[in-house]
Amino acid sequence: MARTLITVPSTARRDEVIEIRVLIQHPMETGYRRSSEGEMMARNLIRRFTCRFEEDGKAGNGVPVFSAMLYAAVSANPFLTFHARATASGAFVFSWDGDNGFSQSERTGIEVT
Amino acid sequence: MQSRRTFVKAGVGIAVSVLVQPSAVLAQSDSLAAVVREYAGTALLREGRVKINIAPLVDNGNSVPIEVTVESPMTVADHVVGIALFNEKNPQRDVAQFTLGPHAGRARVATRIRLATTQKLVAVAKMSDGTCWTHAVDVLVTLAACIEE
Numbered sequence: 001m002a003r004t005l006i007t008v009p010s011t012a013r014r015d016e017v018i019e020i021r022v023l024i025q026h027p028m029e030t031g032y033r034r035s036s037e038g039e040m041m042a043r044n045l046i047r048r049f050t051c052r053f054e055e056d057g058k059a060g061n062g063v064p065v066f067s068a069m070l071y072a073a074v075s076a077n078p079f080l081t082f083h084a085r086a087t088a089s090g091a092f093v094f095s096w097d098g099d100n101g102f103s104q105s106e107r108t109g110i111e112v113t
Numbered sequence: 114m115q116s117r118r119t120f121v122k123a124g125v126g127i128a129v130s131v132l133v134q135p136s137a138v139l140a141q142s143d144s145l146a147a148v149v150r151e152y153a154g155t156a157l158l159r160e161g162r163v164k165i166n167i168a169p170l171v172d173n174g175n176s177v178p179i180e181v182t183v184e185s186p187m188t189v190a191d192h193v194v195g196i197a198l199f200n201e202k203n204p205q206r207d208v209a210q211f212t213l214g215p216h217a218g219r220a221r222v223a224t225r226i227r228l229a230t231t232q233k234l235v236a237v238a239k240m241s242d243g244t245c246w247t248h249a250v251d252v253l254v255t256l257a258a259c260i261e262e
Contacts, residue, residue, distance in 0.1 A: 064216070066213055073207065074226055075225040081224070
């Protein structure tokens with residue numbers, strides 16, 4: 001499991017726009033570099049990041065908040081800042097998918113008053 | 114004989130033409146224009162509403178903080194659908210593509226990117242009404258992101 005750093009306020013007022021910051025530990029190897037032995041280093045990227053919001057007591061997969069397609073030009077340990085409107089208490093679900101079957105999900109709850 | 118007056122006037126004229134030219138002459142390279150066009154589809158590309166915030170002088174191209182903001186109320190009726198970021202001289206034109214919606218609340222996205230050399234960056238914002246807006250910036254990179262190591 002890659003280490004992640006997720007910043008979401010634990011509480012928010014209804015309809016407040018909150019800032020979300022996510023970082024995941026990942027080399028984001030571009031596939032354009034050579035190793036010290038002179039061999040091309042295989043591409044290893046996180047291709048996709050998504051953030052969904054699951055409202056408490058509601059079934060289903062939640063609503064999409066934000067998603068990103070990442071390419072080789074994104075730095076190692078991809079860091080993203082985006083925003084979300086706090087509509088109800090629930091949880092944000094973050095997932096990263098990439099090369100070599102990389103897949104990771106994290107969730108962070110929020111209380112909306 | 115050419116008087117000093119006409120000589121000075123001519124000089125000013127040349128200086129002005131040099132200053133004015135860059136935006137027209139340093140037009141985007143073909144492949145960059147092509148990917149921007151592909152993302153925008155058939156929509157007309159207009160300048161404005163979207164803004165790239167990045168340091169004009171970059172010390173380390175391996176990790177360059179960049180922020181893209183779009184003027185939009187982000188309501189169900191009127192919001193930003195997507196933001197794409199392209200570069201001119203990295204091995205690949207794509208940097209990142211973001212998908213937003215009314216739940217995002219504010220059209221502001223920030224990340225860190227790699228820049229292989231001094232080049233142009235273009236952001237394209239797609240709105241829910243189908244319009245597309247762009248902003249281009251030039252950044253100077255002193256230490257490039259390594260393509261080879």
